[in-house]
Amino acid sequence: MKTxxxxxxxxxxxxxxxxxxxxxxxxxxxxxxxxxxxxDAVREVYTEYNGNVHRGVHIMSDLTSExxxxxxxxxxxxxxAGKREEIIFTSGTTGSINSVAFSYGERFxxxxxxxxLSTLEHHANIVPWQMMCERKGASIRVIPVNDRGEIxxxxxxxxxxxxxxxxxxxxxxxxxxxxxxxxxxxxxxxxAGVPVLVDGAQGIQHDVVDVSSLDCDFYAFSGHxxxxxxxxxxxxxxxxxxxxxxxxxxxxDMVDKVTFEKTTYNELPFKFEAGTTNYAGAxxxxxxxxxxxxxxxxxxxxxEKMLLAYATEKLSEISRLKxxxxxxxxxxIISFLIxxxxxxxxxxxxxxxxxxxxxxxxxxxxxxxxxxxxxxxxASMCFYNTTGEIDALCSGIExxxxxxx
Ligand code: PMP
Numbered sequence: 001m002k003t004x005x006x007x008x009x010x011x012x013x014x015x016x017x018x019x020x021x022x023x024x025x026x027x028x029x030x031x032x033x034x035x036x037x038x039x040d041a042v043r044e045v046y047t048e049y050n051g052n053v054h055r056g057v058h059i060m061s062d063l064t065s066e067x068x069x070x071x072x073x074x075x076x077x078x079x080x081a082g083k084r085e086e087i088i089f090t091s092g093t094t095g096s097i098n099s100v101a102f103s104y105g106e107r108f109x110x111x112x113x114x115x116x117l118s119t120l121e122h123h124a125n126i127v128p129w130q131m132m133c134e135r136k137g138a139s140i141r142v143i144p145v146n147d148r149g150e151i152x153x154x155x156x157x158x159x160x161x162x163x164x165x166x167x168x169x170x171x172x173x174x175x176x177x178x179x180x181x182x183x184x185x186x187x188x189x190x191x192a193g194v195p196v197l198v199d200g201a202q203g204i205q206h207d208v209v210d211v212s213s214l215d216c217d218f219y220a221f222s223g224h225x226x227x228x229x230x231x232x233x234x235x236x237x238x239x240x241x242x243x244x245x246x247x248x249x250x251x252x253d254m255v256d257k258v259t260f261e262k263t264t265y266n267e268l269p270f271k272f273e274a275g276t277t278n279y280a281g282a283x284x285x286x287x288x289x290x291x292x293x294x295x296x297x298x299x300x301x302x303x304e305k306m307l308l309a310y311a312t313e314k315l316s317e318i319s320r321l322k323x324x325x326x327x328x329x330x331x332x333i334i335s336f337l338i339x340x341x342x343x344x345x346x347x348x349x350x351x352x353x354x355x356x357x358x359x360x361x362x363x364x365x366x367x368x369x370x371x372x373x374x375x376x377x378x379a380s381m382c383f384y385n386t387t388g389e390i391d392a393l394c395s396g397i398e399x400x401x402x403x404x405x
Contacts, residue, residue: 001299002295004384004386007295007383007384008384008386010035010036010037010291011033011034011035011036011384012036012039013025013033013034014033014384017354018351018354018356019352019353019354021353021354022354023354023356024354024355024356024389024392024393025356025385026355026356026357026379026380026381026385026389026393027356027357027358027378027380028225028380028381028382028385029174029202029225029333029358029362029378029380030358030380031224031225031230032205032224032225032226032227032382033227033384034227034228034229034288035227035288035291037287037290037291038227038228038229038284038287038288038291039284040287041283041284041286041287042229042280042281042283042284045064045067045279045280045283045284046280048063049063049064049067050064050280051063051064051065052064052276052279053065053068053253053276053277053279054253054270055253064279067279067283067286068277068279068282068283069084070286071089071279071282071283071285071286072084072087072089072269072282074286074289074290075087075234075285075286075289078209078289078293079204079209079210079211079219079234079236080209080210080211080212080213081211081212081236082212082239083239084269085239085242085267085268085269086236086237086238086239086242086268086269087234087235087236087269088234088235088236088237088242088269088272088273089232089233089234089269089273089277089278089279089281089282090220090232090233090234090235091231091232091233091278092222092223092224092230092231092232092233093124093199093200093201093220093221093222093225093233094124094128094222094233095233095235096218096220096221096233096234096235097124097125097128097168097197097199097220098124098128098248099235099248099249099272100197100218100220100235100237100245101128101129101131101132101168102128102132102248103245103246103247103248104132104165104166104241104245105132105133105135105136105138106246107244107245107246108165108166109132109133109136109138109165109166110136110137110138111136111137111138112137112138112163113136113138113139113163113164113165114138114139114140114141114159114161114163114164114165115129115132115133115138115139115140115141115164115165115166115167115168116140116141116142116143116156116159116160116164116166116167116168116169116189116194117129117140117141117142117143117167117168117169118142118143118145118151118156118169118170118180119142119143119144119145119366119367119370120145120149120151120170120173120175120176120178120180120364120367121168121169121170121199121364121366121367122170122174122175122199122201122362122363122364123363123364123365124199124201124363125168125169125170125197125199126140126366129168138165141159141164142366143155143156143159143169144370145178145367145370148178148325148326148327149173149176149177149178149324149325149326149327149330149367150178150327150329151178151180151181151185153181153184153185153188156185156188157188160188160189160192160194161192164189164192164194165194166194166195166196166197167185167186167189167194167195167196167197168196168197168199169182169185169196169197169198169199170198170199170201170202170203171198171199171200171202171203171204171209172202172203172206172330172331173202173325173333173364173367174201174202174333174362174363174364174380175324175325175333175335175361175362175364175367175368175376175378176324176325176327176330176333176335176367177308177325177327177330177331177332177333177334177335177380178325178327178329178330179203179327179329179330179331182196182198182203182214182216183213183214183215186198186214186215186216187215190215195217195218195241196216196217196218197216197217197218197219197220198214198216198218198219198220199220200219200220200221201220201221201222201225202225202331202333203221204221204225204226205225205226205227205292205300205382206300206301206304206331206332206382207297207300207301208297208298208301211236217237217238217241218235218236218237218238218241219234219235219236220233220234220235220236221233221234223281223282223284223285223288226285226288226289226292227288227291227292228281228284228285228287228288228289229278229280229281229284229285229288230281231278231281232278232281232282232284232285234285235272239268242268242269242271242272243268247265247271247272247274248272249274249275250263250274251274251275252274252275252276253266253270253273253274253275253276253277254266254270254271254272254273254274254275295383299383300382300383303383304331304332304381304382304383305332307332307381307383307385307386307387307390308330308331308332308333308334308381310387310390311332311334311379311381311390311393312326312334314390314391314394315334315336315393315394315397317394318338318394318397318398318401320338320339320340320341320401321336321337321338321339321397322336322337322338322339323335323336324336324337324371324373324376332380332381332382332385333378333379333380333381334378334379334381335362335376335377335378336376336377336378336379337373337376337377338377338397338400338401338404340404341400341401341404343359343360343375343376343377344359344360345400345404346359346377346397346400347359347377349396349399349400349403350377350393350396350397350400353392353396353399354392355389355392355393355396357377357378357379357393358377358378358380359375359376359377359378360375361374361375362375362376362378379393
């Protein structure tokens with residue numbers, strides 16, 4: 001078992017200084033930092049064996065294709081999907097959701113149909129569905145949340161109807177940190193014969209994810225939020241759906257036979273991977289998954305729980321500070337406002353103290369509207385953060401309060 005010092009040493013960026021102060025990185029919800037082994041894995045692709053995947057008879061293409069397919073297998077086992085054919089590499093969560101919204105909409109949605117989302121959704125799990133609904137004459141229904149930022153399950157059940165074509169729901173709110181009971185939602189939706197897409201952008205990196213026991217129909221996540229490279233993501237889809245859905249893009253590698261009269265498509269998963277994919281990113285992502293498995297997902301979940309408890313206690317002691325989202329079941333995200341201080345001012349002062357937090361609506365404007373605010377300051381922590389960094393955040397906030405009082 002590595003010590004926290006050893007873990008932090010795996011991430012070169014964590015030891016840099018900003019404005020001559022140690023960097024305190026609390027914007028892990030936006031993107032996570034990368035361990036050296038991930039950077040090395042990507043570098044190795046380009047220094048040792050780079051060749052386009054599934055294209056050549058030469059050894060470089062073979063080696064890259066093998067590493068790419070091994071990466072697919074790594075993702076499959078990481079989320080416990082049944083088959084490697086069910087793992088599609090995409091550009092990220094946004095790419096994955098847009099793709100399903102397009103293809104599922106083309107194949108299954110007709111005028112009058114409904115898609116159920118929740119108030120907690122990131123814009124990436126709202127806008128693609130709105131675009132599809134506009135094309136298809138369908139509409140969106142929204143599950144409300146209570147004052148703690150928790151989904152109201154009874155209201156969800158009331159929204160399910162014969163018109164419901166799909167439920168698309170986040171596993172964890174990026175704005176408040178709420179963990180959503182996606183298993184209960186999936187079971188209820190399935191009882192009504194409705195498939196479920198889970199946006200795992202904030203779920204994949206904090207605890208064990210098992211799509212087989214979750215039984216969701218689609219699961220989307222981004223590599224860069226789980227210590228992997230940017231520009232790579234995953235769409236898991238049950239084989240029965242992926243077989244039925246039309247491809248969302250046409251191009252090289254996704255075809256079987258092409259004539260000007262007719263094209264037949266490649267088998268899964270290649271049918272959904274048109275063109276040259278981000279194979280170096282996929283190989284880097286596989287290394288990131290190896291890295292977190294080495295640390296241990298249970299260890300990560302436990303350490304982040306400890307950080308959340310510590311941060312909640314310390315921040316609650318600051319009288320002018322209000323925390324938004326206090327579900328008993330949340331990840332290590334604290335969204336807050338300081339009385340009479342705009343969130344941008346707080347963020348800018350903290351930045352100058354070397355503390356990186358996110359400010360604004362967090363690409364989740366509807367949940368901000370629900371709480372009647374135009375944004376928050378968000379400290380999103382992960383396992384490489386420390387209680388000392390939380391103390392630094394608290395001192396920084398005291399400084400903000402002094403400056404603006
Ligand atoms: N969904 C949620 C819940 C997110 O937090 C994010 C990223 N903030 C996304 C979707 C979109 O992820 P990406 O930008 O990596 O596609």
